[in-house]
Amino acid sequence: MRRKIIEFREVSFRYEDEGPWVLKNCSFEIYENEWVAIIGHNGSGKSTIAKLMNGLLFPQEGEIYINGEQVNQESIWDIRKEVGMVFQNPDNQFVGTTVQDDVAFGMENRGFPREVMVKQIEDSLQAVGMHAYRQTEPHRLSGGQKQRVAIASVLAIAPKVLILDEATAMLDPKGRTEIMNTVSKVQENKKLSLITITHDLREVVQAERVIVMNAGVIWDEATPREIFTKKDELRKIGLDVPFVAILADELVQAGIAIHDEPLN
């Protein structure tokens, strides 16, 4: 049986004491080496979940466990070694003057020994296909390349969980493809649990499991295949079904394509 890496137990959260609850009684688990997509309309609570996962926020009600340890003020430094995050804006994530300095920065902060650093920087830049750019100044890179370096910086600290919070939202289609390809390659190595947060249904296809958020509650938890059978319900909670998925259905209905058989 796979080990639990993240557990939310009846978590509720609000930003202000008397303010509205933005998460209500959320319970879910994420397992070792699993790829889970969290999807929902803007404002449904996805980013709040991500921030609760690495101790940037704490719940008023319920409990969160990462790798068996409860997230609280005392445990946040342990937790942040286990959970790495990549955010939406690639330009807000750089501190180094070269790509490799940048990857080194997070490791220096966490006190990695020098020999380990050299190897991990090499390995993580290789893993995202950015090794050839190790001496490049980050501002010379494309958006997709910047996000690949941001992913490498997280991989270098060897976390148990990598969270991508709308990491493709500011990228052009090429950059988006680059990131999705990088992410699936990283996941093939099965060394960490991957959580991709998105409002774009196209990005859930490769995940093993999908958690659908709506107005602060877990609306559904299912495989991508099951999710795509609920197109009408998804539309009602503000999630646009990709044109290709609608076309695929229409082709099946017209008898031109058959479910489970790819079109050649």
Ligand code: ADP
């Ligand atoms: P998502 O990532 O799905 O777009 P968020 O988790 O960012 O959703 O936001 C959930 C709700 O919390 C929204 O109603 C949003 O307006 C509110 N919210 C987010 N950040 C803050 C904040 N810093 N202060 C007050 N309310 C916030």
